[in-house]
Amino acid sequence: MSGDDDDEPSYGSGDEVNITDGHRKRIPAAAAATPSSAASGLTRKRSRKACGDAIVEAMLEIAAASKMRAAALANNGDRxxxxxxxxxxxxxxxxxxxxxxxxxxxxxxxxxxxxxxxxxxxxxxxxxxxxxxxx
Structure with a gap:
C-alpha cells in the first residue's frame, strides 16, 4: 500500500507506521524524533543501573580502605x-x-x-x- 491509497490525509513530513488493522498511519516528525515511553524507560533504567554500579563501586572502595586501616592499626598495635x-x-x-x-x-x-x-x-x-x- 502506498501513502496515496490511504483513507487518511497526508500530514507532510513524518514516519509511516503499520497499525494493527493493516493500514498505515503517518505520525508527525516531532513525535517520531522523541523517544517512546518504552525507550525513555530503558534510558532511565540504564542511568539507574550506572548510578547503582557507581554506588557499589564506591562502597567496595570504602570497604577495602576500611580493611587496610584495620590491618594497619592491628600492625601498629602489635608493634x-x-x-x-x-x-x-x-x-x-x-x-x-x-x-x-x-x-x-x-x-x-x-x-x-x-x-x-x-x-x-x-x-x-x-x-x-x-x-x-x-x-
Whole structure:
C-alpha cells in the first residue's frame, strides 16, 4: 500500500507506521524524533543501573580502605604492644625496681608505648628515669 491509497490525509513530513488493522498511519516528525515511553524507560533504567554500579563501586572502595586501616592499626598495635614493651624493658640493663614498675604503668598509655619502642636502645632507660623523676 502506498501513502496515496490511504483513507487518511497526508500530514507532510513524518514516519509511516503499520497499525494493527493493516493500514498505515503517518505520525508527525516531532513525535517520531522523541523517544517512546518504552525507550525513555530503558534510558532511565540504564542511568539507574550506572548510578547503582557507581554506588557499589564506591562502597567496595570504602570497604577495602576500611580493611587496610584495620590491618594497619592491628600492625601498629602489635608493634607497640604492652608485651613487646615489657620484653624491651626486660632487655634493658640497670633498671631498678621502682623504674621498672613506673614503666609498667606508663605502658598502659599507647603513646608512651610508642615512644618507648621508638627510642634507641641506649635512650630508653634515660627516658624512663626522667619519667620516674617527673612523678
Amino acid at each position: 607497640f604492644s604492652i608485651s613487646k614493651c615489657i620484653r624491651a624493658l626486660d632487655d634493658l640493663q640497670g633498671v631498678d625496681q621502682q623504674t621498672y614498675f613506673v614503666a609498667l604503668g606508663l605502658f598502659e598509655n599507647p603513646s608512651s608505648r610508642e615512644i618507648f619502642i621508638s627510642l634507641k636502645y641506649e635512650k630508653r632507660l634515660k627516658w624512663l628515669q626522667g619519667k620516674c623523676r617527673a612523678l
